[in-house]
Amino acid sequence: MGKRARRRWRVVVTAGPTREPLDAVRFLSNASTGRMGIEVAREARARGADVTLVLGPTSERPPEGVALVRVETCREMLTAARAAARSADLVVFAAAPADWRPAVRARGKLKKDGSGRPRTLTLVENPDVAATLGRRKRGRVHVGFALEVARPFFFARRKLRKKRFDAIVLNGPANVGGGGGDVWWIRPDAAPAALPSGDKRTTAVAITSHAFALLDASHPRPARR
Numbered sequence: 001m002g003k004r005a006r007r008r009w010r011v012v013v014t015a016g017p018t019r020e021p022l023d024a025v026r027f028l029s030n031a032s033t034g035r036m037g038i039e040v041a042r043e044a045r046a047r048g049a050d051v052t053l054v055l056g057p058t059s060e061r062p063p064e065g066v067a068l069v070r071v072e073t074c075r076e077m078l079t080a081a082r083a084a085a086r087s088a089d090l091v092v093f094a095a096a097p098a099d100w101r102p103a104v105r106a107r108g109k110l111k112k113d114g115s116g117r118p119r120t121l122t123l124v125e126n127p128d129v130a131a132t133l134g135r136r137k138r139g140r141v142h143v144g145f146a147l148e149v150a151r152p153f154f155f156a157r158r159k160l161r162k163k164r165f166d167a168i169v170l171n172g173p174a175n176v177g178g179g180g181g182d183v184w185w186i187r188p189d190a191a192p193a194a195l196p197s198g199d200k201r202t203t204a205v206a207i208t209s210h211a212f213a214l215l216d217a218s219h220p221r222p223a224r225r
């Protein structure tokens, strides 16, 4: 590598759901498959980056050639993402971490008591991985996601500011239920740019392309550490 040659970008992607245990055999989770993040990780790798994929429980196959960190809970995802992000240039927050977890994890397997009475489950808030890392961003580029039903652009922009994202990928209401629909790339001071929304791979390639353009613009030289 010549002196002027740029080192490889270091990219971290969070993907998939998390599982928040209730007892030894039960958990709270959601239906995220992790596909979008997996495809972003694959594309970043194909473009020559060093990629760490922090992946929640999914049966989707992670791409070859990336450093894979498997996690279960949101708190594990935060720990893994924070460690990987330390030396990263770009972090893409494609995961759907559970917003709450059961306040206590029961030992063994909870028994039903047969009384027929409702049972109360106390939930506590999970940390926000993106917002937490956003507080100590240094020179990194952060890209987030939002799924908005009402006033999508307003709420996406609010999320962009709150979590200190450099760009946010907005999935409009048509995407609720995974049907496919409008997807937008939103930057703080620019008009939204439409992204192709046919299939996840195509959308992920476009997202990665936009994210790398941001990297090139914000890090004209490799950052010194």
Ligand code: CTP
Pocket: 014, 074, 093, 094, 095, 096, 097, 098, 099, 126, 127, 128, 129, 130, 131, 143, 144, 145, 146, 147, 148, 159, 163
């Ligand atoms: N995110 C995260 N950690 C969480 C929750 C969300 O890192 N505990 C990230 C996601 O990876 C995504 C963005 O934050 O990049 C989504 O933010 P969120 O506020 O959860 O948005 P929505 O899923 O759209 O939900 P809501 O509007 O109900 O808050």
